[in-house]
Amino acid sequence: MPACFLSMQATEAAITTDPVVRVVVRFRKEGPARFMSHLDLVRTFQRAARRAGVRMAYSQGVNPHPRMTIAAALPVGAAGLRELAAFDLAERIAPDDLIERMNSCLPEGVEIVEGWTAQSGRGTFGTRISSDWLVRIRLEEPPERPDMALKTALDEILRAENVLVERGESGTRDVRSRIASLICEKVDGMEAVLRMTLLQDEKFGARPQDVLGALAVRVGSVTLLSLERSALRTDGDSKSETERR
Amino acid sequence: MHTSTKLDEILGRVLKPGRYAGGEYNITVKDPAAVRVHAAIAFPDVYEVGMSSLGFQIVHHFMNQREDTFCERVFAPWPDMERELRREGVALYTLETFTPLHKLDLVGFSLGSEATYTNVLTCLDLGGIPLRSAERTDSDPVVIAGGHCAFNPEPMAPFIDAFVVGEGEEVVGELLDVFGQMKGGKRQDILLALTGIEGVYVPAFYSWSHDCEGRLTGYTHDPRVPRTVRKRVVRDFEALDYPRAPVVPNIEAVHDRISVEVMRGCTRGCRFCQAGMITRPVRERSAPKISEMSAELLSATGFDEVSLVSLSTADYSGVECAVRGLIDDFGVQGVSVSLPSLRADAFSVKLASEIQKVRKSGLTFAPEAGTQRLRDVINKNISDEDIFSAAMSAWRQGWSRIKLYFMIGLPSETDCDVLGIAELVREIRRQAWQLDKVRLSISVSVASFVPKPFTPFQWRAQASPEQLAHKIAVLRAALKMPGVKLSWNEPRDSQLEGLLARGDRRVAEVILAAWTNGARFDAWREERSHTAWEQALAETAIAPQYYTNRQRDYNEPLPWDHIDAGVSKKYLMLEDQRALIEHKTPDCRREKCQRCGIFARLLPEHAGYGSCYHD
Numbered sequence: 001m002p003a004c005f006l007s008m009q010a011t012e013a014a015i016t017t018d019p020v021v022r023v024v025v026r027f028r029k030e031g032p033a034r035f036m037s038h039l040d041l042v043r044t045f046q047r048a049a050r051r052a053g054v055r056m057a058y059s060q061g062v063n064p065h066p067r068m069t070i071a072a073a074l075p076v077g078a079a080g081l082r083e084l085a086a087f088d089l090a091e092r093i094a095p096d097d098l099i100e101r102m103n104s105c106l107p108e109g110v111e112i113v114e115g116w117t118a119q120s121g122r123g124t125f126g127t128r129i130s131s132d133w134l135v136r137i138r139l140e141e142p143p144e145r146p147d148m149a150l151k152t153a154l155d156e157i158l159r160a161e162n163v164l165v166e167r168g169e170s171g172t173r174d175v176r177s178r179i180a181s182l183i184c185e186k187v188d189g190m191e192a193v194l195r196m197t198l199l200q201d202e203k204f205g206a207r208p209q210d211v212l213g214a215l216a217v218r219v220g221s222v223t224l225l226s227l228e229r230s231a232l233r234t235d236g237d238s239k240s241e242t243e244r245r
Numbered sequence: 246m247h248t249s250t251k252l253d254e255i256l257g258r259v260l261k262p263g264r265y266a267g268g269e270y271n272i273t274v275k276d277p278a279a280v281r282v283h284a285a286i287a288f289p290d291v292y293e294v295g296m297s298s299l300g301f302q303i304v305h306h307f308m309n310q311r312e313d314t315f316c317e318r319v320f321a322p323w324p325d326m327e328r329e330l331r332r333e334g335v336a337l338y339t340l341e342t343f344t345p346l347h348k349l350d351l352v353g354f355s356l357g358s359e360a361t362y363t364n365v366l367t368c369l370d371l372g373g374i375p376l377r378s379a380e381r382t383d384s385d386p387v388v389i390a391g392g393h394c395a396f397n398p399e400p401m402a403p404f405i406d407a408f409v410v411g412e413g414e415e416v417v418g419e420l421l422d423v424f425g426q427m428k429g430g431k432r433q434d435i436l437l438a439l440t441g442i443e444g445v446y447v448p449a450f451y452s453w454s455h456d457c458e459g460r461l462t463g464y465t466h467d468p469r470v471p472r473t474v475r476k477r478v479v480r481d482f483e484a485l486d487y488p489r490a491p492v493v494p495n496i497e498a499v500h501d502r503i504s505v506e507v508m509r510g511c512t513r514g515c516r517f518c519q520a521g522m523i524t525r526p527v528r529e530r531s532a533p534k535i536s537e538m539s540a541e542l543l544s545a546t547g548f549d550e551v552s553l554v555s556l557s558t559a560d561y562s563g564v565e566c567a568v569r570g571l572i573d574d575f576g577v578q579g580v581s582v583s584l585p586s587l588r589a590d591a592f593s594v595k596l597a598s599e600i601q602k603v604r605k606s607g608l609t610f611a612p613e614a615g616t617q618r619l620r621d622v623i624n625k626n627i628s629d630e631d632i633f634s635a636a637m638s639a640w641r642q643g644w645s646r647i648k649l650y651f652m653i654g655l656p657s658e659t660d661c662d663v664l665g666i667a668e669l670v671r672e673i674r675r676q677a678w679q680l681d682k683v684r685l686s687i688s689v690s691v692a693s694f695v696p697k698p699f700t701p702f703q704w705r706a707q708a709s710p711e712q713l714a715h716k717i718a719v720l721r722a723a724l725k726m727p728g729v730k731l732s733w734n735e736p737r738d739s740q741l742e743g744l745l746a747r748g749d750r751r752v753a754e755v756i757l758a759a760w761t762n763g764a765r766f767d768a769w770r771e772e773r774s775h776t777a778w779e780q781a782l783a784e785t786a787i788a789p790q791y792y793t794n795r796q797r798d799y800n801e802p803l804p805w806d807h808i809d810a811g812v813s814k815k816y817l818m819l820e821d822q823r824a825l826i827e828h829k830t831p832d833c834r835r836e837k838c839q840r841c842g843i844f845a846r847l848l849p850e851h852a853g854y855g856s857c858y859h860d
C-alpha cells in the first residue's frame with residue numbers, strides 16, 4: 001500500500017558527446033559472467049567505464065546512453081574466450097591504459113585481453129561472423145558404440161542437402177551452408193565434446209543448438225552440458241587487428 | 246565460482262541462472278576459517294527483488310564490516326530452481342562461497358512483507374535447517390529475522406529463533422558480540438543471552454494463552470527476559486554508516502540504481518500507514534551529506550541513477566537543495582535522479598519537472614481516498630483542490646499520463662466514497678479538457694486496505710472479500726470513461742495479507758500447512774498458492790475472519806502487545822477515535838507535538854511528554 005502521494009522518475013538530459021576515438025577490444029566472458037544476457041553485458045561494460053572514470057561518448061536522442069557495440073551476442077550460459085567489442089570514447093586513452101583501468105572495474109569472469117584503436121569510425125565489425133564453438137554434450141539414449149554413432153551422425157549432417165531449423169517469426173531456415181566444419185573431438189562414456197565452426201551473415205546464421213537438434217534426430221536426445229566460443233572472426237576491422245599483430 | 250558440475254548442469258536448466266551464480270562486482274569474500282562468525286543474510290524473495298532492497302544491503306554491510314564476521318547472501322529460489330535443487334539433492338547455498346545454509350553459524354532473514362513468509366520456510370528447508378526453532382539442535386544455525394514484519398513477529402515465531410525489532414544497524418553489532426562470545430555453547434544459553442540486547446525478541450521465552458472460545462487472553466514470559474521488547478532507533482542518522490560499495494547485480498534487478506536514504510520516519514500521521522508509525526521519529530541527513538554519499542556510491546557502483554529514498558521525500562527539508570546539487574554535480578555525466586515518494590501538490594510537480602527535462606512518461610499521485618470526508622478519516626491531509634492543481638500543473642509541464650492510487654475498504658467507507666474516486670477522475674479530465682481541449686490518459690489503481698499492527702486502525706475490521714468485490718464492481722461501472730484504465734488487486738490476496746499481518750502465534754500453523762501444500766511466492770499471485778492456502782485454513786480449522794473481518798475491542802489483548810514500537814496504545818486509540826469523528830491531526834513537525842509517545846519513551850532522559858522537533 002503506497003504511503004506516499006506521488007512518485008516519479010526523472011532523467012536529466014545527458015550531454016551528448018562526439019566520439020574522439022573508437023577502441024576495439026577482445027575479451028573473455030566466462031565463470032559466473034556466462035549467465036549475463038547480451039544486454040546485461042552491455043550494462044556491465046558501461047558501469048565498469050563509469051567506475052573506472054573512462055569517459056564514453058553518448059548516443060543522441062531522448063534517452064542517451066554510452067556508445068558501445070558487442071560484435072556477436074553469446075547465448076546465456078555460454079562462455080566466450082575471444083569476444084569482440086568496440087567502445088566509443090569521449091577522450092583519448094591508450095588501449096593498454098584502457099584495458100588496465102577497465103579490468104580493475106569488471107566483475108569476475110569478464111576480462112579484456114587485448115585492444116587496439118579502430119581505423120574507421122563505421123561498420124567496425126561488418127556483418128559476416130564466423131565462430132568456433134566447443135560444445136560438451138551428453139547422449140541421453142546412448143547407442144552401443146557412442147563414438148561410431150556420433151561420427152556417422154556428424155558425417156550425415158555434413159553430407160545432408162539441407163539442415164532445416166525453425167526460427168519463430170522468420171519461419172524455417174536452411175542452415176546447412178552456415179555449418180563450415182563439424183567434428184567430434186572426444187568421446188568419454190556418454191559424454192562427448194564437439195568442435196564446430198558456424199557462420200553468420202546479414203541474413204542469418206547457424207547456432208550450436210541447430211546442430212544439436214539435427215544430431216538428436218539421429219542419435220536420440222542430447223543434453224547440452226557446456227558451450228564455449230573459442231574464436232570469433234568478423235569481416236570488419238580486421239585490418240587494424242592485422243596491423244597490430 | 247563454484248566447481249560442482251552438478252550445479253553447473255542445474256544452472257543450465259533454470260530460468261535466469263544469474264540469480265544463483267554469484268560473482269558480482271563488489272562482493273565481499275572472506276575465509277570462513279579466519280572469522281568467528283560465518284553468517285548469511287537471506288532475502289525471502291527472488292534475487293532481483295532482494296538485491297534492490299536497501300534494508301537488505303544495510304544489514305549485509307553492517308555485518309561484513311566487522312572483521313570477525315563473514316556475511317554472505319542468499320535469496321529464495323524460484324520454483325523451478327527449488328525443484329532442481331530437490332531433485333539433485335543439492336542444499337540451498339550462499340552466493341559467495343556456495344556453502345549450504347546448514348553449515349553456517351547464523352542466518353538472518355529480511356522480512357519486509359507478509360507475502361514472503363512461505364519463502365522463508367522454503368529457504369530453511371532447502372538449506373537443511375529444521376523449520377521449527379524447537380527442533381533445532383546446538384549444531385544448527387541460529388535463525389534471526391528483522392524488518393517491518395518483526396513488529397508483529399507472532400505468525401512466524403515458531404520458525405525464528407530471535408527477531409530484531411526496529412532499526413538493525415546498531416543491534417547487529419551487539420548481537421554479533423554476544424553470539425561470537427557464546428558460539429559453540431548451548432543453544433538455549435545463546436538465545437537467553439540475546440534477550441539481554443534491547444530490541445531482540447526470542448519467542449521461545451514467551452507463551453500465549455487463550456480462553457475456551459479460542460480468544461487470545463494474554464501472554465506470560467520467562468522471568469529472566471523483559472516483559473516488552475522495545476524497538477531500536479538510531480539516534481544520529483547523519484553520522485550513521487551506510488553500504489559504501491553495494492554489490493552490483495550481473496543481471497537486471499528491479500532497481501538498478503543507488504538508493505540514498507535522505508530521511509527516516511514520517512510525521513504526516515496517515516492513520517492507515519504502518520511505516521509512518523513504526524519508523525518515528527523523523528531524522529534527516531543534510532543535503533551536503535546526500536551529495537557526498539551519492540558521489541561515493543555512483544563511483545563505487547557505476548550506476549547512472551540516484552534515488553532519494555524516504556517515506557515521503559517531499560517532506561525532507563533539504564529536498565530542493567539535494568536535487569539541485571545532484572543535477573549540478575552529476576547531470577552532465579548522464580546521471581538521473583528519481584524521487585519515488587512525493588506529495589500531490591504543486592511543489593512536488595515543480596520539483597519533478599525540474600529533474601525530468603526530457604522523458605515525461607508518467608506521473609503518479611496517491612490521493613488514497615475519493616472523498617474529502619474519507620481522506621479526513623484516514624488523515625490524508627490533501628484537498629480536492631491540491632489534487633486538481635497538481636494534475637493540471639503536471640499536464641502543463643508536459644506529462645500526458647497520470648496514475649492515481651487509491652485504497653478501497655477503508656474504515657467507514659460507503660459506496661459514495663467509492664464513487665468519489667470516479668468523480669475525482671471525471672473532474673480531472675473535465676479540467677484538462679477545459680484547459681487545453683485534451684483527453685488526459687489516466688490509470689487508476691486501487692488496493693484493498695489491510696489494517697496493520699501499530700496503526701490507529703489496528704482494531705478495525707477489514708472489509709471481507711465479498712464487500713471488496715462489490716466495491717470493485719461499483720467502481721468498474723462508474724469508471725467506464727475513454728482513456729481511463731482501472732486496475733485492482735485480488736480481494737482474496739488482501740484477506741490473506743490481513744490474516745498474516747494481524748495474526749497470532751496460531752497462524753504459524755496455517756503458514757506451515759500452506760507451505761506444505763505448495764504455497765510459494767505469495768506476492769506473485771500464483772493460482773496454486775490460493776488453493777494451498779484454502780486447504781491450509783481448512784486443515785488447521787483456523788477461521789481467518791477472527792483475525793481480519795472483526796472489529797476488536799480496545800481492551801482486547803493484541804498479539805503484538807509485547808512489542809513496544811514507541812508510539813503508545815493510548816495515542817493510537819485517540820487517533821482511531823478522531824478518525825471516527827472525521828477529525829484531522831496535524832503534522833507534528835509543522836505544528837505542535839501530538840504526544841504519540843515516541844519522545845517520552847525513546848528519549849528516556851526526558852521524563853514525561855515533550856516534543857521531538859521543537860524546543
Ligand code: SF4
Nearest residue numbers: 833838839841844857
Ligand atoms: S512525540 Fe510528538 S513530536 Fe515526537 S513524533 Fe510523536 S507526536 Fe511527533
